[in-house]
Amino acid sequence: MATRHGTASQVTGSYVEFQAAVLRALPRSIDPDVALGWMRNGESLARVLRNALLPNGKQMADNTYSLFVDYGKSVEDAVKLGLYDCASGDVNSKNFTTKRIGKADITVELVHFHRYVSTSEVLRALDTARHRCRPAELHELLAFGQKYPEVQCKFPIVALGSIWRNQEGTRMVPYLGGDGSKRNLATHYWINVAWGEICRFAAVRK
Structure with missing residues (x-):
């Protein structure tokens, strides 16, 4: 137990030193109005600092990523910005709507089960205390x-939170895939499927 407390103290102490280093590095010549603007917009300030200090967007775990999402952007515009080599025409604003509004900074975890898994198993697992997603x-x-x-060129990435029913009434979900260096955006069956062990499931931290 003593070793654990010692390690925790070292981590805490290192972070305090890091905070002090950041404060010392802040420019003293910053315009007061600019400083006031940052004070009033903490979300933007946090995003700028995160992008500067975590240039790859990754957090502590290799399967965790930071994202900025604009829910007001049309699906079509978001698809264009993704520069996919192949994008399914089924992925559009008509088929996939959202009730979310505004913009948000979120943390996404790519959950991997290392085995074949059903959709219901994935959904149950994401809602547990282990993931809280x-x-x-x-x-x-x-x-x-x-x-x-x-x-996505390393493995398929599935988003089970958006569902579209096609003409046959089959529920479909979007996913990102890859074939070598080529990147694809497509849809796949939501239920009655055993997802391959290579699949990752994109989940948002609550």
Whole structure:
């Protein structure tokens, strides 16, 4: 136990030193009006600091990523910004709507089960104390594809939080995939499917 307390103290002490270093590095010549503007817009300030201090957007875990999402952006515009080599025409604003509004900084975790898994198993697992997540929606998936284009070339990334029923009434969900260096955006069956062990499921931290 003593070792754990010692380690925790070292981590806390290091972070305090880091905070002090950041304060010392802040420019003293900053215009008062500019400083006031940052004070009144803490969300933007946090995003600027995060982008500067975490240039790859990654947090402590390799499967966790920071994202900025604009829920007011049309699906079509978000798809264009993603620069996909192949994008399904089914992924559009008519088929995939969202009730979320505004803009948000979120943390996305790519959950991997290391085995074949059903949709219901994934949803149950995401809602447990271990993950404390909800399944990502299309806007969040597209923001991920735009900011981290190389990741989907390693494995498929599924967003179970957005569902579209096709003409046959089958529920479909969007996913990002890759074939070598080519990047794809498509849809897949939501239920009655065993997701391959290579799949990752995009989840948003609550």
